[in-house]
Amino acid sequence: MIKFVRNRASQLLLKESGKNYVVPKNVSSLLIDQGYVQQSSSGVFQLLPLGLRVMDNISNIVHQELAGLGAIRVSLASLSAKAVWQQSKRWEKMGSEMLHIRDRAQRDYCLCPTHEEEMTRMVANVFHSSKQLPISVYQIGSKYRDEARPRGGLLRAKEFLMMDLYTYDATKEAAEKTYERVFQSFHRIFRAIGLPYTVAEAQQGTMGGAYSHEFHYLNEVGEDVVLRCPQCLHAANTDAYHGSIDKCVHCGGELLQQKCIEVGHTFNLGQTYTRPFQLCLSNGDALYMNSYGIGISRLLAAVAHMTHDEKGLVWPTAIAPWKIIILPASDSKIPDAEALYDSLAQTFGANNILLDDRGHKSYGRKIRDAELIGFPFIITVGESYTRDGSFDVLARASNTRYKLKAAQLHTVVSGNFA
Amino acid sequence: MIKFVRNRASQLLLKESGKNYVVPKNVSSLLIDQGYVQQSSSGVFQLLPLGLRVMDNISNIVHQELAGLGAIRVSLASLSAKAVWQQSKRWEKMGSEMLHIRDRAQRDYCLCPTHEEEMTRMVANVFHSSKQLPISVYQIGSKYRDEARPRGGLLRAKEFLMMDLYTYDATKEAAEKTYERVFQSFHRIFRAIGLPYTVAEAQQGTMGGAYSHEFHYLNEVGEDVVLRCPQCLHAANTDAYHGSIDKCVHCGGELLQQKCIEVGHTFNLGQTYTRPFQLCLSNGDALYMNSYGIGISRLLAAVAHMTHDEKGLVWPTAIAPWKIIILPASDSKIPDAEALYDSLAQTFGANNILLDDRGHKSYGRKIRDAELIGFPFIITVGESYTRDGSFDVLARASNTRYKLKAAQLHTVVSGNFA
Structure with a gap:
């Protein structure tokens, strides 16, 4: 029985930064483009x-x-x-x-x-x-x-x-x-x-x-x-x-x-x-x-x-908007992604995890957005999760990739930029 | 091992309302007198x-x-x-x-x-x-x-x-x-x-x-x-x-x-x-x-x-500044009061309990302040707590008095004005 509300990217008022979006040199513009803040008037x-x-x-x-x-x-x-x-x-x-x-x-x-x-x-x-x-x-x-x-x-x-x-x-x-x-x-x-x-x-x-x-x-x-x-x-x-x-x-x-x-x-x-x-x-x-x-x-x-780096924002785990984002590799993987969400929520707390449930976005776009927004750990749920419960993890700051099961994630999250 | 900070009345910037304090008819004055708010200028x-x-x-x-x-x-x-x-x-x-x-x-x-x-x-x-x-x-x-x-x-x-x-x-x-x-x-x-x-x-x-x-x-x-x-x-x-x-x-x-x-x-x-x-x-x-x-x-x-009533403020449990206040009957009962605090914190959460540790205040003054401020449940820790773990509870809204042990308190708190 789930006692929490899953955090969903579709509810975030995310900005759409377009296919040909180039990461701006100006970090204030990057924060605005990626939907952190809006400017209402000068200052x-x-x-x-x-x-x-x-x-x-x-x-x-x-x-x-x-x-x-x-x-x-x-x-x-x-x-x-x-x-x-x-x-x-x-x-x-x-x-x-x-x-x-x-x-x-x-x-x-x-x-x-x-x-x-x-x-x-x-x-x-x-x-x-x-x-x-x-x-x-x-x-x-x-x-x-x-x-x-x-x-x-x-x-x-x-x-x-x-x-x-x-x-x-x-x-x-x-x-x-x-x-x-x-x-x-x-x-x-x-x-x-x-x-x-x-x-x-x-x-x-x-x-x-x-x-x-x-x-x-x-x-x-x-x-x-x-x-x-x-x-x-x-x-x-x-x-x-x-x-x-x-x-x-x-x-x-x-x-x-x-x-x-x-x-x-x-x-x-x-x-x-x-x-x-x-x-x-x-x-x-x-x-x-x-x-x-x-x-x-x-x-x-x-x-x-x-x-920040050339791919976008990079948040220290301690203050990131969410520590972990879960991306289903395709729409058919959404149920698996939800199952992983609920399992990780036990260890990391539901409030530290976001699910990218935006159905109209391609996987490529989702991973690019996740990098731009700067989530510390980007998890992809694909075929291997259905097969043996393993998933891909990208640690944003170090650009390191891991293939892990749920029980191993804690070590990586706490060892990396925590 | 205690994993929380006990909330203490001595740290609250409580106002001192004087021995002959008369509860004002004006509720705004009562909120000011009891240290909820201060007026800095008109409005x-x-x-x-x-x-x-x-x-x-x-x-x-x-x-x-x-x-x-x-x-x-x-x-x-x-x-x-x-x-x-x-x-x-x-x-x-x-x-x-x-x-x-x-x-x-x-x-x-x-x-x-x-x-x-x-x-x-x-x-x-x-x-x-x-x-x-x-x-x-x-x-x-x-x-x-x-x-x-x-x-x-x-x-x-x-x-x-x-x-x-x-x-x-x-x-x-x-x-x-x-x-x-x-x-x-x-x-x-x-x-x-x-x-x-x-x-x-x-x-x-x-x-x-x-x-x-x-x-x-x-x-x-x-x-x-x-x-x-x-x-x-x-x-x-x-x-x-x-x-x-x-x-x-x-x-x-x-x-x-x-x-x-x-x-x-x-x-x-x-x-x-x-x-x-x-x-x-x-x-x-x-x-x-x-x-x-x-x-x-x-x-x-x-x-x-x-x-509010003629004795002061009376908060519904849902929004009271603290649901429970613990008053030691005398300074020698402070260790017992702290022990009770820690035990009740397991059930009610440390953040819902306040300890009146103001050493320079008489018990009579403490209970009067607790009534004025309007805590829903006012607990006195005296001889009987040392003897058999029982304490006096005053339910502020109904002015009902109980003699209880820790395990029984939950029933009273959840049944009364909860």
């Missing part, structure tokens, strides 16, 4: 089922890690009153990056580009005892920035999905320990996604505070530049580099300049926000605050840039 | 952990039902360009309810009050064959309306959470069948939430189209008025009533006028949106569209209004 995107699933997978890695950290989830509004931003003096400081709104009563709001102000206000409302500390609160939700030149699709969008975490401690020292703890948590999140990344010292910009770090993917499409010392491994954003940009300030080694995409940022903020919003201990001392962000929608685009 | 709310969990539980009921219906999930942006709304002629029609934004390039946007336009545009982009029909797409996300008088907390907010579903069919008749199918789905969703509701014929307002129905909770705080015939059970919103408001148009029976809170709305829209956005079959005929909404954040407030 504004709609998430289709494939894109939403990648986003959910990234979010779930983050939720799981932050639950282990004891952080609690909240959800703040995107509308925020002008008076709140005047209190922190950021209404002006944010400049033209901030999107403004006036309601029918002529009250001014912004669409939050970040939530330091509102979160600190919110915590101040419930804080009554130092026994509650440390407080760690986070959300995953939309942020808004009026980019001068939206570009790179989800890499720099007006409306984007972000995880933002805020921690509050009694002392500077406790806040530094918390910073270190969350910093390690970020390392685990980026390791779980499965791609090499770099951490660099960074500037605070409009955020204020004492120090900050950025998490980067090294990639030519990135707009940031980090200086890295191959000898002592020190790295810093060029904006934050205090010495010559040729020699490492730590060891004198020769620095490398590399373009990169910023995907995470951690800030030690001190009392910058807790003072104006009077989030204080009973003795009147303001709490010490840190804030931490991961660009969830930017990560989707950044990973696509990092891993 | 704008922040969701604290308790409120977010109720919202998630409602959302999960909806997701599950719509997955069974074969609807697919997408996520559209909140920013939407003026040109899109001019195409459907709703930029003007929406009037002062619409929140407008101008970006640095002087381009005009609105914050979407609903998504008929953007969804139809999006589907038009991926629609290429009648084999894809029927198409059902939905999302759960923020909507924005510049209410003249935000009131009743989440009942009428500027920024609110909504589920919106859109279906597309080839013919008028197919669209009517789909309407009926989703209509039945809505009935299952409202039955799953567990409160009596009414369905009424309704007007289309700015939505256009052929016909529509509203789902209502009958409640004095509501702003809608339905006319109900107790004889033939016909019901309609007063706005939509075509006959005398005293006599039933169907059977001549005497009509009752009742105030109610609208929590769901279904619209048969015909080709109102598919024509301007050219979502057409290959023969040029526009598709037939329906749209369907459930006010997720309004439901939270509406249910609170429907079920």
Whole structure:
């Protein structure tokens, strides 16, 4: 008895990319062509089922890690009153990056580009005892920035999905320990996604505070530049580099300049926000605050840039829209493909498997689409499955082919790019 | 070996409501006092952990039902360009309810009050064959309306959470069948939430189209008025009533006028949106569209209004922030309470159970808080648990008390308000 709904490609609103489709050099176009996202206007995107699933997978890695950290989830509004931003003096400081709104009563709001102000206000409302500390609160939700030149699709969008975490401690020292703890948590999140990344010292910009770090993917499409010392491994954003940009300030080694995409940022903020919003201990001392962000929608685009190849997208198993796609070699093999689906669902979970049931598509087209979309494991169900239960597996990232039975698949999936 | 994180009251950012706290008559104030939500400005709310969990539980009921219906999930942006709304002629029609934004390039946007336009545009982009029909797409996300008088907390907010579903069919008749199918789905969703509701014929307002129905909770705080015939059970919103408001148009029976809170709305829209956005079959005929909404954040407030009593909130088990709260009778009983937690987690799932570990609170205060917050089942772990494994259970809705062992709890939880 089947207790799940089989995921079917026919229900995915997949785009039809045409027989003579050439994989575009531009990864944002590739994501649009393959039905991950659509652009509704400059810098504004709609998430289709494939894109939403990648986003959910990234979010779930983050939720799981932050639950282990004891952080609690909240959800703040995107509308925020002008008076709140005047209190922190950021209404002006944010400049033209901030999107403004006036309601029918002529009250001014912004669409939050970040939530330091509102979160600190919110915590101040419930804080009554130092026994509650440390407080760690986070959300995953939309942020808004009026980019001068939206570009790179989800890499720099007006409306984007972000995880933002805020921690509050009694002392500077406790806040530094918390910073270190969350910093390690970020390392685990980026390791779980499965791609090499770099951490660099960074500037605070409009955020204020004492120090900050950025998490980067090294990639030519990135707009940031980090200086890295191959000898002592020190790295810093060029904006934050205090010495010559040729020699490492730590060891004198020769620095490398590399373009990169910023995907995470951690800030030690001190009392910058807790003072104006009077989030204080009973003795009147303001709490010490840190804030931490991961660009969830930017990560989707950044990973696509990092891993695509000449055949299309290539997702790391951890965040792929589906880990496994099953293709019947012909329509007559659909019942066999369904049987295999149900059997693999026991081991891998029905929600990690997709069945390409599009009857009007040739097998050749289906396998090409599966490669373009970037499913990590592409399984073909043909004659041999009917005969002896074996099927063909293509591991997308390594372009390795296997002939396997169901019991053997687990080894391949967990050994390959998992 | 424990494989889960125990949910602890100390991590909830609970509000402290003071010894002499009197339960307010105003349910919105009660939700704020008990730490479900905070108001950040007029009509704008922040969701604290308790409120977010109720919202998630409602959302999960909806997701599950719509997955069974074969609807697919997408996520559209909140920013939407003026040109899109001019195409459907709703930029003007929406009037002062619409929140407008101008970006640095002087381009005009609105914050979407609903998504008929953007969804139809999006589907038009991926629609290429009648084999894809029927198409059902939905999302759960923020909507924005510049209410003249935000009131009743989440009942009428500027920024609110909504589920919106859109279906597309080839013919008028197919669209009517789909309407009926989703209509039945809505009935299952409202039955799953567990409160009596009414369905009424309704007007289309700015939505256009052929016909529509509203789902209502009958409640004095509501702003809608339905006319109900107790004889033939016909019901309609007063706005939509075509006959005398005293006599039933169907059977001549005497009509009752009742105030109610609208929590769901279904619209048969015909080709109102598919024509301007050219979502057409290959023969040029526009598709037939329906749209369907459930006010997720309004439901939270509406249910609170429907079920609260003189001791505080009372949640139906299906959507309660936690189904079960465990209170140690004293601090020395915390290890026993944790043991019971772990044992009940096997049956009920760790995520449905909360442990009140707030060491600085007296037992009397804990039980009062548990009643105020409205957990369906309040368990006290005292001497008898140490002695023979039995504990006291208070079923909040019926105010019934039980003395039970772990194996018996399931019967009570599933029999009571489940």
